[in-house]
Amino acid sequence: MPTTRIILIRHGETAWNAERRLQGHIDIALNAEGERQADALASALAGERFDAIVSSDLQRAYQTATAVARLHDLPVETDPSLRERCYGGFEGLLYAEIEQRYPAEFAAWQSRDVDSTMPEGERRAETFRQFYRRAVDAILAWAGAHPGGTLAVVAHGGVLECAYRAALGLSLETPRTFKVMNASINRFTIKEGNLVLDSWGEVGHLRQGALDELP
Template identity: 75%
Template structure:
């Protein structure tokens, strides 16, 4: 899947792509999307653990999604480095429209056809609109990957920590490995995980995925 080609004229940019800490809605499998949910107590603990493990690493800039579960996580990290946390709407989670705020079981019951299309990875299938207009997965992919590449290009040769959401991490993983958008997601996307990429000549490459050694064993995957 091609992404926007933004050239880097120096050494590759290092991108630490981090999923926000846990929220109460993560724990109960309630779909958040663009609904602005704060970290729960476990998520705050995870953010502190992230901050501690990254304190000794070089980080030149921290940028977060403008949803509070992401920027709360980012602020914990940035505090160790004396950095501000600009908020980037392009790093938001996918907008799920009328699915947002519902448990997965409730979505299946209320919107059986749309739920089936979502689970079947029909990437251009429309979801019902709610308070906000839903994005198709293809629209979301281009928005999320475009934001990551653009942010990386603004910090050539530097180390950038981006704190975002499970769907954004999935998009970056697919872009870096050239995976089709239609293939099932067979890789974990875990709360408060660290995922390392490089960006060179507008192309993302994956260096490591799913670092969770700073957390205990019962962290949550996006789909579990």
């Protein structure tokens, strides 16, 4: 079987990342630092050969993917299945605000109850288990569409967390002890239909620190 390679990338920084405000499906653009990170990322990947560049349809991911695509003469294909987890009524709030308004739901979330539900907001929230299946299935579907190829997939911190857990066989209930950095490069291969982690958290191309995704 030909080996399929996935370079999985978290989008650059947004203003809401910087102030610890939960984004979810809210469509926030990159800030100036995020644009700088996207350009640095593009330069770091200029020597790679990609068969496709795929992105979440949210603009923070799409902007990051577009920076990479400019140096490869490839279109950016978008897929809403690569979006961040939907947090329902939590979206748009600071962590402190979530804890104050929804103490029981916040406690369940922080204790990693992977089947707990959040209050509905503009959208219906996903459980972590639902989100995990969506994110991993989306990555594997794109890999299956390009057997033996190399793909750049630009998504979100939660999507990267799901891929990491899938590759290492980590229980969904375990605390997240690994970092998911803005504009980081994370390399996977597909073996027998499963994700295998090759390298994680490459950020040497960034001259300044990148923010870890909120836990």
